[in-house]
Amino acid sequence: MLDCKWVYIYKFDKHGRFLKTKARLVVRGDQQAKSLTESTYAATLAGRSFRTLIAIAARFDLELIQYDAVNAFVNATLEEDVFMKMPPGHRRTGTILKLNKALYGLRKSPLLWQKELTGTIRKLGFEPVPHEPCCFMKNGIIMFFYVDNIIFAYKKHQQETVFGLVSQLQTKYNLTGGGNLQWFLGIEILRNREEKRIWLSQSSYIDKIASITETTPPSSTPMSKEELLPNEDITNQERITKYQRKIGSLLYAAVITRPDIAFAVSRLSRFIINPGTKHHKGADRVLHYLKNTHSLALEYGGDNHFRVASDASFADNSIDRKSSQAYAMKLFGGVIGWRASKQETVTTSTTEAELLALSQAAKEALFVSRLIKKLKVKLDNNHIKIECDNKQTIRLVTEEIAVLQTKLRHVDIHNHWLRQEVQNRMISVEYTESARMMADGLTKALQNNDFSRFVEQMNLRDIHHLLAKKREMDLQELEMEKLRPEEHGLDDLVL
DSSP states (O other), rough: EEEEEEEEEEEOOOSSEEEEEEEEEEOOOOOOOOOOOOOOOOOOOOOHHHHHHHHHHTTTEEEEEEEEETTTTGBBBSSSOOEEEOOOSOOOOOOOOOOBBBBBBBBBBHHHHHHHHHHHHHTTTOOOTTTTEEEETTTTTTEEEEEEEEEEEEEEGGHHHHHHHHHHTTTSSHHHHHEEEEEEEEEEEEEEEETTTTEOOHHHHHHHHHGGGSSOOSSSSOOOOOOOOOOOOOOOHHHHHHHHHHHHHHHHHHTTOOOGGHHHHHHGGGSSSSOHHHHHHHHHHHHHHHHHHTTTEEEEEEOOEEEEEEETTOOOOOOOOOOOEEEEETTEEEEEEEEEEEEESOOOSSHHHHHHHHHHHHHHHHHHHHHHHHEEEOOOOOSEEEESSOHHHHHHSSOGGGGGOOOTTTTTOOHHHHHHHHTTTTEEEOOOOOGGGGGGGGOOOOOOHHHHHHHHHHEEEOOOOHHHHHHHHHHHHHHHHHHHHGGGOOOOOOO
16 A cells, blocks of 8 residues: 655746646655566657757748646556555545556556557557657657657648647647647747747756856866866765756756767766765856856758768776767757767777777667658658768778778677678768867867867857847736736726
């Protein structure tokens, strides 16, 4: 028998104005016995997939409307018997409750809601998009969701069809919203329909996390060239918790809309167990950089290409001599995927490090290219082009074995997966000098002009003027709402 508790939430509108309080009954799912055979995993929309959909919406000028499912989990029926104590404030001696619906807090509630929603979507005629369980299509209409946030992307002439599908959904679920997509998981979406441009901004999120910094070191870059080493002293729990809060806050920005801090956050994340003073200062430097550049946003819309870049920095980790690696992917001019990480194995040369990085980039690129094709989008190129700044690595995967003369005899290039994909013409590898390589800033701490060039290559644009205009429009809308008769109890007022 499980315990339960009330969770109280304050709800605000997009202007930051208080709307209402909300009391949610949450079951103590942590008291449930863990099963070794029963799955509780519920898929969520990947950030890479969301950015891919935004890039497609920008390129083809798709409409984007958003709905929220109210109290989503309670729409799902429980598959087994679950008993719960009476809620606090309503308890009666000797009385317990048998749950029929999946309340918040139960281990399987997210999975049961996902099954419930996807089942309903399928009955409406939507087909799942392979490789992305939270995305469905029907006659060119794209529907994707993140738990209870539901988005429709479609051509303008399909509006009546979409509204009909929404009406069918509303017969089963309580949906609110229906306006243009403006916010999604703390990401602000701004559009210019004439220029077919969309920007993803976390300006408001950055303003919130900026307050957790302890120092404010002035800097125009997120990280210095000095390598961070492990702390030799023992840090107290308070300092550890504070550092983990900083890194956790930075990670969300680094993986969603700010690839310019990805390398710095990747390095700082290695010290969350025992951070020292230098690590705190490093985190504060990134926070301060974000605060000064909070109006930078990812821009989508432009060319018709799918570009991929791969890079590595050989043995740049002095502790274990492992190399850093990274990749970046652009679709229709906007960055949809990136990653900065440390390689799992030690390499013996720059060429070998680049080869491992190139393999990772190719795997991710093939996955994304399949997703793009399943979304019925045709690209100009029939194969994937990957940029690399190491000519010897390119030779290893493109030239005939017979003409290769290499000291990398321990690398199994004869049966290497990467050579196979190149020979099958699924991918091609092209040389690009480091200065023009968009993944270069994901493997090292660039400074000054080099870093500014990297920010531009990531298609991060300063949209402070758009944000200011949006805030002004929101204020005007707020003022208009204050003047509405029903807001002042003047229902019978005749103008």
